Amino acid sequence: MASRGLPRALRCARVAAPRSVLSSALPRPALAKAAAAAVPRMAINQQPIRGLKSITFADSTETVYEREDWPREKLQEFFKNDTLALIGYGSQGHGQGLNLRDQGLNVIVGVRKDGASWKEAVQDGWVPGKNLFDVDTAVEKGTVVMNLLSDAAQSETWPALKPKITKGKTLYFSHGFSPVFKDLTKVDVPEDVDVILVAPKGSGRTVRTLFREGRGINSSIAVFQDVTGQAKEKAIAMGVAVGSGYLYETTFQKEVYSDLYGERGCLMGGIHGMFLAQYEVLRERGHSPSEAFNETVEEATQSLYPLIGGNGMDWMYAACSTTARRGAIDWSSRFRDNLKPLFNELYDRVQDGTETQRSLDYNSQKDYREKYEKEMQEIRDLEIWRAGKAVRSLRPENQK
Numbered sequence: 464m465a466s467r468g469l470p471r472a473l474r475c476a477r478v479a480a481p482r483s484v485l486s487s488a489l490p491r492p493a494l495a496k497a498a499a500a501a502v503p504r505m506a507i508n509q510q511p512i513r514g515l516k517s518i519t520f521a522d523s524t525e526t527v528y529e530r531e532d533w534p535r536e537k538l539q540e541f542f543k544n545d546t547l548a549l550i551g552y553g554s555q556g557h558g559q560g561l562n563l564r565d566q567g568l569n570v571i572v573g574v575r576k577d578g579a580s581w582k583e584a585v586q587d588g589w590v591p592g593k594n595l596f597d598v599d600t601a602v603e604k605g606t607v608v609m610n611l612l613s614d615a616a617q618s619e620t621w622p623a624l625k626p627k628i629t630k631g632k633t634l635y636f637s638h639g640f641s642p643v644f645k646d647l648t649k650v651d652v653p654e655d656v657d658v659i660l661v662a663p664k665g666s667g668r669t670v671r672t673l674f675r676e677g678r679g680i681n682s683s684i685a686v687f688q689d690v691t692g693q694a695k696e697k698a699i700a701m702g703v704a705v706g707s708g709y710l711y712e713t714t715f716q717k718e719v720y721s722d723l724y725g726e727r728g729c730l731m732g733g734i735h736g737m738f739l740a741q742y743e744v745l746r747e748r749g750h751s752p753s754e755a756f757n758e759t760v761e762e763a764t765q766s767l768y769p770l771i772g773g774n775g776m777d778w779m780y781a782a783c784s785t786t787a788r789r790g791a792i793d794w795s796s797r798f799r800d801n802l803k804p805l806f807n808e809l810y811d812r813v814q815d816g817t818e819t820q821r822s823l824d825y826n827s828q829k830d831y832r833e834k835y836e837k838e839m840q841e842i843r844d845l846e847i848w849r850a851g852k853a854v855r856s857l858r859p860e861n862q863k
């Protein structure tokens with residue numbers, strides 16, 4: 464898209480889309496018609512059965528569960544005899560734990576005593592001896608054991624935790640990693656307990672923020688093992704209890720495959736790689752850091768991506784200039800054709816456990832945090848993100 468440098472970046476923060484993207488030649492009625500045609504993406508048929516909503520995504524009909532069917536009072540009744548033992552207080556543990564507490568449920572936290580997570584939990588109002596315990600004590604007290612430790616930590620601690628997850632308890636995960644790749648993680652779940660999953664589609668901080676806003680994050684639910692015949696209902700109830708708005712059914716295997724694949728691809732790794740490639744070419748061809756950053760990251764994240772997220776890609780095409788539209792359509796197929804083999808290679812590596820082994824090997828090293836911090840510092844020092852820091856400081860909301 465044609466660049467106008469830094470001034471346009473400032474305008475992008477003020478308006479819905481930059482003038483270089485939205486076509487001044489497209490009449491408002493035509494734009495409204497395009498938007499209206501683009502927005503409907505699913506047909507919703509309300510079912511008389513409690514907790515069910517049949518939704519058609521493209522040509523596939525799925526059942527979706529929603530928060531409205533599980534008000535706070537119903538959750539409290541459902542879990543009235545349970546102690547929810549949340550193990551680990553990282554991003555997901557923090558968000559899910561605080562939401563459960565706000566729902567009025569009997570939730571306790573289990574972390575290493577006097578460690579960093581223990582201190583953070585105390586700051587968040589968890590009380591030692593009342594609802595904050597060491598891991599072993601929490602697991603013993605819990606009827607629903609929520610294993611929210613990191614993937615590597617789940618593997619390392621499993622020999623000590625497994626004997627405490629006794630018959631009649633429920634084992635809960637937010638990622639299918641450990642049980643799906645049990646040959647590598649050694650997390651072989653007991654045969655006499657329900658094993659369920661609730662996987663929020665976002666960080667624990669987002670889970671918490673959306674819950675406090677009265678909204679709710681989308682989450683996947685799955686059942687790995689159903690001993691009682693009630694595992695699925697537990698998964699749905701837990702999904703709402705931790706802060707979900709809508710719940711989509713999947714399997715442990717599909718959840719972990721799609722998650723590992725997505726975060727290495729378009730969600731994080733792939734998008735960062737594409738940012739770097741475009742920025743470096745612009746810089747090598749004589750463009751300034753501010754211009755290269757604005758054209759690569761600022762316009763994408765502040766203007767275009769939110770519009771695509773809110774209305775869809777077809778809406779974005781309909782809303783842009785004829786020049787931008789033609790170029791984007793032509794080049795999208797070339798990017799797809801060149802990138803699809805790489806994405807297939809990535810999926811193969813996820814499916815065969817290569818990526819799992821890489822994560823376990825790296826994240827279980829004693830100096831993992833030091834190595835990670837070194838990598839993060841290298842990213843911070845990249846010119847693109849140093850330029851970005853300066854550009855972000857000029858956004859209207861960051862002006863003092």
